[in-house]
Amino acid sequence: MKKKILLFLVLLLPFANMLLHLQSAIDPIKYIYIQTGTTAISLLIVALLLPWLKRVVNLLRYRRMVGLFVFFYAFLHFLNFFVLDAELSISFVIKQTLDKPFIYLGMISFSILTFMAVTSKKSIFRRFAKWHQLVYGAIVLVTIHASMSQKVLSIVEYFYIFIMIFFIARKLKERFGFRFFKRYFSTLVPF
Numbered sequence: 001m002k003k004k005i006l007l008f009l010v011l012l013l014p015f016a017n018m019l020l021h022l023q024s025a026i027d028p029i030k031y032i033y034i035q036t037g038t039t040a041i042s043l044l045i046v047a048l049l050l051p052w053l054k055r056v057v058n059l060l061r062y063r064r065m066v067g068l069f070v071f072f073y074a075f076l077h078f079l080n081f082f083v084l085d086a087e088l089s090i091s092f093v094i095k096q097t098l099d100k101p102f103i104y105l106g107m108i109s110f111s112i113l114t115f116m117a118v119t120s121k122k123s124i125f126r127r128f129a130k131w132h133q134l135v136y137g138a139i140v141l142v143t144i145h146a147s148m149s150q151k152v153l154s155i156v157e158y159f160y161i162f163i164m165i166f167f168i169a170r171k172l173k174e175r176f177g178f179r180f181f182k183r184y185f186s187t188l189v190p191f
């Protein structure tokens with residue numbers, strides 16, 4: 001129990017850090033986008049890494065909490081868009097979504113994360129467990145979303161793209177076997 005409380009506090013640190021530095025930010029809305037967006041995607045990567053780390057250290061019991069924090073930061077990111085950026089204007093939201101396709105990719109991934117957060121409750125999780133594979137769709141969309149939101153790709157976006165290809169390739173290998181994987185992906189991920 002103590003470990004869970006400690007993890008809860010650690011996962012709140014990016015939020016506390018954001019509040020602390022918000023006043024000194026030159027463009028607070030952009031600052032919130034960057035902080036909440038990068039924290040959400042980083043925690044999503046952590047949540048997806050936990051099953052692969054199982055052989056070394058089994059932290060799977062913390063996956064739900066990490067996942068809920070992914071949703072928390074993605075929700076703050078969405079609130080920043082809807083409340084501070086769009087000032088609650090639906091027409092602004094529609095216009096931005098039509099003008100910038102990366103925004104509706106963000107919306108689709110946010111819908112997936114919301115669905116996963118709502119159905120992660122122990123009592124109903126079993127009924128929806130299969131649907132939680134949608135997380136792989138979310139990581140693909142979020143990676144494209146974050147990359148398209150930039151004018152020029154930096155090392156950070158290349159890292160997201162690399163990690164995303166790694167997860168998808170591993171999943172395809174697990175799902176369809178080594179032959180399929182070798183035929184299509186061996187040149188991309190040499191393992």
Ligand code: HEM
Pocket residue numbers: 030033034036037038040041044074077078081103105106107108109110113142145146149
């Ligand atoms: C609710 C739907 C979403 C909307 C409306 C949205 C909106 C935006 C906008 C407008 C930007 C550009 C900010 C700027 O540089 O001016 C952005 C960037 C970004 N978003 Fe989203 N987003 C959504 C969902 C998500 C989700 C679910 C994630 C992650 C799990 C995410 C992660 C990111 C990241 C990493 C960036 C790049 C931040 C940077 O500049 O380094 N977004 N988003």
